[in-house]
Amino acid sequence: MKNFFIKKEFTALTFLFLLLTYSMLNLHHTYPFLKSLFLNKDIASLNDVNTLTDNLEYAMQDNFFQKYSYIENYGALQLLLEKHEMNQFSIGVDRDGFLHPSNFIESFDQKQAKDLAKNVSALKKKLDEQKTELLVMTPPDRFYDGKINGYLGIPYSNFSQYIDLYYNCLSSYDIDSLDLRPAFIHSGLAKEQLYYKTDHHWTIRGAFLAFQELITFLNENYALQLDPDGYYRDWNHYTTIHYPNAYLGSYGRKTGAVYAGLDDFDLILPKFNTSFEFKRTNEEGFITYQGSFEDTLINKSILTIKDLFQQDLYSCYLDGVLYSYGKITNRLNPNGAKILLIRDSYSSPLAAFLSSVCGEVDVLYPVLFEESILSFLSENHYDMVILSGYCGTLPEKLIHF
C-alpha cells in the first residue's frame, strides 16, 4: 500500500514541477502578446470583455512556448499510429505523400455554380460597356487528371470536378473560360513537378506552364499578340535555383515536417533582361520596388527565413497575396498590353511571368480590396481582365461584384 502512494507522490511532485516550470516559460514567452492586447483593449460593454478574453486565450494558445515542437510531436504520433488523416479529416495524405484537403460532404452544387456565374456576369456587363475582354481562368488542384493514389475511404476533396459545373454556367452567360487541365495532363510533367505535396498551391513550374497556356490562349482568341515569337514562353530562357527540402507548405504547417516531409522549392527567374516597377498597397499606403525581375518581383528576404513554420516560400513571388492592389509596370515594354488580374495567391508567380509580355499587369485581391471593383474599373481601363481563382475556393464565393 505504501508503494501505491509513494509512486503517486513522486508523480504528483514531478507533475507540479513540470507544470510550474512550463507555466513560467509560457508566461515569459506570451507576456508581450498579452500585454499588447491589454494595452490596446477597448472595453465599452460586457461583450467587449468576452472578446478580450477570447483574444487573450487565442494568444496563449497561438504563442505557446515551443509550439512547433509540439506540432512536430503530434505529427510523429500520427506516423506511429499510421494515420492517414489529420485534423478531424480536414487533411488526408495519399500513397504518394501528397496532402489533400478532405471533406465528407460535397460543398459545391448547381445552384452555387449558377450564383457564382451570375455574379461574374455583372463584371462582364461592366467590361462590355468599356469594350474590355473578360477571361475566367480557374487553376485546378491535384485532381486535374481526375485521379490520385489515395487510401481507401478518405474523402479527398476533388475541387477540379467543380470546374466543369462552373464553366458550364459561365458559358450560359457567354463568358469565356480557360481550362488548364488538358495542358497539365499533356505537359509530360509528373504531378510532383506541378504541385507541392505539402501545400495547396501549384509549383512555380506549374504556374509557368499555366502562363504558357494562358498566353497561347490569349493569342489564339484575342487580338493581343503577346509574345508572338514565343520567346518569353521558352523554358530555356529561364534559370532555376533549386532549394531542396526547403519548403513546408500550408498543409504541412498544420501537420509538421516529421509527418508531411518537405517539398523542394524552385525559384524560376528569367535569363533575359528585365526592368520593372512594382507598386503595391501596404498599411502605410504604397510601397514601390524598382529594378530587375529578381529585385522587383521576388521578395528575397522570405528565402532566407530558416524557421519552416514562419517561412512561406511560395509568397516570395510578388510578396504573396495579402495586399489589396499592386501594379507591375514593364519599363522595357511601355506600349504593351494592359491586363488586370483579379486573383488569389495562385496567380502570384503567374502574374510575375505575365508581366514580361505585357506593358502593365495590375493585380487585385478582392478579399482585401475595400472599394467596389466595378467602380475601380470605371476609373481604370484595361485591354483584358482575367478573373483567376483557385477551384478550391469556388464554394467560398470570395468574389463579389
Place this chain on the structure above:
Amino acid sequence: MIFSSILFLFYFLPLVISGYYLLCFSRKLQNYFLFFASIFFYAWGNIKSTFILLFSILINYIFGLMVTYCKSKKHLLRYLLTLMCATNLGILFIYKYSGFVVRNINDFTQKNYIVPQLALPLGISFFTFQAISYVIDVSRGTARVQKNPFYLGLYIALFPQLIAGPIVKYAAIEKQILFRKNTLRKFSVGCCRFLTGLGKKIIIANTMAIVADKIYQLIPLYTISVSLAWLGSIAYSLQIFFDFSAYSDMAIGLGLIFGFEFDENFNYPYMSASVTEFWRRWHISLTTWFKDYVYFPLGGSRVKNNDIMVRNMLIVWLLTGIWHGAEWTFLFWGLYHFFIILLEKVFRNPHKKNHSIVNHIYTLLMINWGWVLFRSSNLSIALSLFQTMFGIKYKGIFCDYTILFLKEYGIFLIFGIIFSTPVAKRCNRLLVENRFGIAGFFMNVSYLFCIICIFFVCVTYLVKGSYNPFIYFNF
C-alpha cells in the same frame, strides 16, 4: 474555461495552486481565494452568466437563512421551499427551456410568438440543483445553515465541480469547508486522478467524438451502411462515457488537490448487467439527487399501490430526460429508460444478481440505443439511424467509410472498450496485494513515466489545437 485547455493547465491552475498553498496559514483566506478564483474561472467563459451565478448564490443564501428561522412554522416553511424551488427552477426554465417551449407552441398553434434567444449559462443545471439541495437539506435539518455567503458561494461555485458536476450535497462538503486537511497524499492522489481524467478526455473521448460527429453529420444527408451506423452509435457511447467520466475524474482530482473529497460519480457503468444497475453506476450524483429530492418525497417504491410507484418513476425519468436538454429527443430518452427499468422491475428478480454475458450484451444494447436518441439533434435523425442500424433503410452492410474509421481510429476504440472495464482498478489492487512479484516493482516504477507521458501527449494534442468538444457543457 475548460480543464482541457492551455489557459487552464498552464495559467489558471498553477496560479491557483500557488496562491492557495501560499495562504496555508489561514483557512479562511484560502476559502476566499478559492471562491474568487472560481468566480474568475466562470466569468472567463461568459461574464454575463456570472451575474446569474452570483444571483443564485445570493438568493439561496437568503432562502437558507429564512428557512432556518421558519423551521418551526410548517406552513411558512412549505411556502418558502415552494418559492425557493420556483425561483431556482424558474431561472433554469427561462434560460434553458423557454426557447424550446415557445418554438413548440408556435409549431402547434401556427402562431408566431417571439422565441427567446438567451445564451445558456454554463453549468446552470448543475449549480441550480446544488443550490436547491442546500436549502432543502437545511430545511430538513440534515445540514446547518451557512451564515457566511462566501462559504456558500464556495460550495455552489467551486470551480472543480461548477461546470459539469459531480452534484455535491452540501452536507458532504459542510465540514470540509473549514476542517478539511491538505496532505501530500491527498494532493498526490488528486494530481494523478486529474491527469488520468485529462488523458481519458483528450486521447479517448475527443477521438471518439471525431468518429461519432462525422458519422452523425452524414445521417441527414446520405443513406449510410449498417456497420457505419453501429460504429457511430458505439463511438458516441464511448465518447459520452469518457467525456463525462473524465470530467468527473478531473473534478474529483482537483477537489483533492485543494483538500476536498467528492463522491464518485461513475462506477464502470458499461459493466452493468441491467439498465437498473447502469443507473446506479452512471452519473451517480444526479440519480442520487433525483432519488433524494423527487422520488423519495413522492413516496418512492414504498407506496400503497404499484400505480403510484410507476407514476413516481415516470416523473423522475421525465425530469431526468428534460434535465439533459430542451429537445424532444431528451424527453423520449428519459421515457425510454423509464420503460426499460419498469419492465426490468416487472420481469426480473432484483435480489438475484445475474452477470451472465447475455445480460451484459442486453444492457449494452439498451444503453447504446438510448444514446442514439440522446445524441440525435431531432427525432427524425434518431429514426433514420435506427432504421439503418436495424437494416430497414441502408446502403450496404459494409462501406469504405467503416473500414476507414476502423483503420484510423481502431486503436482508440480498443482502448476505449478496455478502459470502460475496471482493468486499471484491478491492476492497482493486484499491485497493492503484491500479486505481480518482480513485474509489480517495474510496473510501480513505470507508473510515473506513463502518467507524465500521458500528460505530454495531452499537451501535444492541446497545443496542436485538436478537436476538443465538451458535451456535458450543454447541460
